[in-house]
Amino acid sequence: MSTLPDGRYVDDAPYDPNIDLSAIDRSDMDASNWVLVWRKFKRHRLGLVSGIFLLMAYLAIPFAGFFSPYTANERSADYLYHPPQAINFWHGDEFIGPFVYPTEAVADLENFRWTYITDETRPMPLQFFCKRTEYNLFGFIPSERRLFCAPEGATIFIFGSDRLGRDVFSRISYGAQLSLTVGLIGITVSFLLGITFGSIAGYFGGVTDWVVNRAIEILRSLPELPLWLALSAAVPSNWGPVSVFFIISIILGLLDWPGLARAVRSKFLSLREEEYVRAAEMMGAKPGRVIRRHLLPNFMSHLIASATLSIPAMILGETALSFLGLGLRAPAVSWGVMLNDAQNLASIEIYPWTAIPMLPIIIVVLAFNFLGDGLRDSLDPYKG
């Protein structure tokens, strides 16, 4: 920097005549929308943590068999209603590594149930990458390896065992397969229906709009659960678990679309008047193209955020239906099916661990809520 005689400052750096004047000072100033959204989302701690948690949960689904010490319907007939077992590291003062104490069932003839006596003299180390009953990795690769399992002669029920002596922990991790995907399938159905009806109503207006609007109003004014119940009651009882699962997810999605359709419609009503839509129409674009290429990308992100927020309702819906015995049925394993066992006060009082599946439900639902909130807040990167 040097000063000219008349007091002006001049940069000493040599002038480059080829410099691009339209280039911006910082390369990230014209970052794409998604980059900006991500940047803002990263600051939303709770949302970020929830997102990572959910991602990991979904990625772990194919490995459910690997992470659980037993298969979902494997029964240990000698260990009915076994209370949760602790994994210990120290035996007295001696460090052994992860181990369990073996337990033995003793009939309690006063209360007519089994009680379990822990033998604290014999620590039995857990086995890792051990071979047990066969299961299917990714649903089709047969495998016998498990991350950890109980040593011979002992059991490992981290969350206890249920009425039939099945390991609650393993069942929770198997149950995640159905409980977590039910929401995804449901939201896909609801998304497709909502966008289709919402965009048709908003784009064409007139009679179409009126009809769709009345349909939305009617569906929204009806209580969901009784309708879910009625629809699920119509599912033939001789269908296999897989078909029942799909039909239940579709039923959950079938009643969820009106909210989304309403949002899409009101957006369309205002966006339809924009110049670029007029321009596209003038150039001969068909309605389908205008909707898909010009209008929808405008608020896809908002739709994703609101979809994230409605997944929890579906997860809870599946749980409620299965709990009432109208949703998924044994031998299918979902968190709702498991809670069906915890239906009465007696089991909550005597075997409180049968209600443990409620924890993953609460955690997942909370995570979806936080993630949705975070997404919603960060979708408008230019605001705030």
Next chain:
Amino acid sequence: MMFLRYAGYRFLTMLLTLAVVSLLIFVIINLPPGDYLSNQIAELRATGQAEGVAKAEFLRQEYALDRPLWEQYLIWVGVAPGPQGFSGLLQGDFGWSFEFDAPVADIVGDALWLTVLVNLAAVLFVYLVALPLGVLAAARSATWVDYTTAFIGYLGLATPNFLLALMLFYYGHKYLGLPIGGLMSPEFEGEPMSFDKVKSILVHLIVPTFVIGTSGAAGMMQRLRANMLDELSKPYVETATAKGLSPTRLLTKYPLRMAFNPFVADIGNLLPAMVSGSVLVSVVLGLQTIGPALLTALKSQDQFLAGFVLMFVALLTLIGTMISDLLLVLLDPRIRYGAREG
């Protein structure tokens, strides 16, 4: 005058909606193949009980189940003559429950009023809880008050209703001595209203109300907080603060009123959710509302009972929504009559 016209219009739309809903419900109920009686006839034939078959066949004709579906629908609603002339929902004849072998009206009976009662109590609970907490959370935003209410709210949204019901029942009984199950002590059932009966019902209502209302209250609280925060950031609030208005007075004078509108409008969303919740919770807790009847009816294809219960539940929400719409118009003159899209 304008209001009366709007109310009339709103009432008519409700009736039309109800008509469409009745069709929808009829279709859903008839989705499963066969009906209660034909299943029963098949079962009786298989076990070779001839006289039972005759009775079931008679009932089938009596309730027009042998006619085509569209005719059945019209008869059920009461706009077409059935075997006994016009006797459908419109005439106040709700049909026959095959599962319980009694008229539907006798089976639901008291349950209808108890359903209304439970839902009213829950709505009241939602307002009583959500209003102060939502306002407080907004006024003290980003303090521990805000975070605590938000946390409780989220937890309320995330816990499955039925589990909350079981837990509260268990712990409520263990530590507070609250009664378990039902809506009144057994000795009052079928008794005429008396002071003791009312007291018994009220005590029994505590847990169900709390359970049904929690998720609704949580949602409402969040929305109220968001609305309040929007209002609080407006210039007039700053002006009022600068002029030295006390915080309480400032809060209640304007922002609260503004934030209150969506509060009333929200009942349209709130009510269906509450009714859903009450059905589920009633089943779990064994309340004598129409929830358990619905579940039994659906499981055994008892179509008249299921149809009536679903219709009643729909009617309940539709009336609630209508009332909220009317209230909203009374509350906020800026809302134009007839134009309800915003």
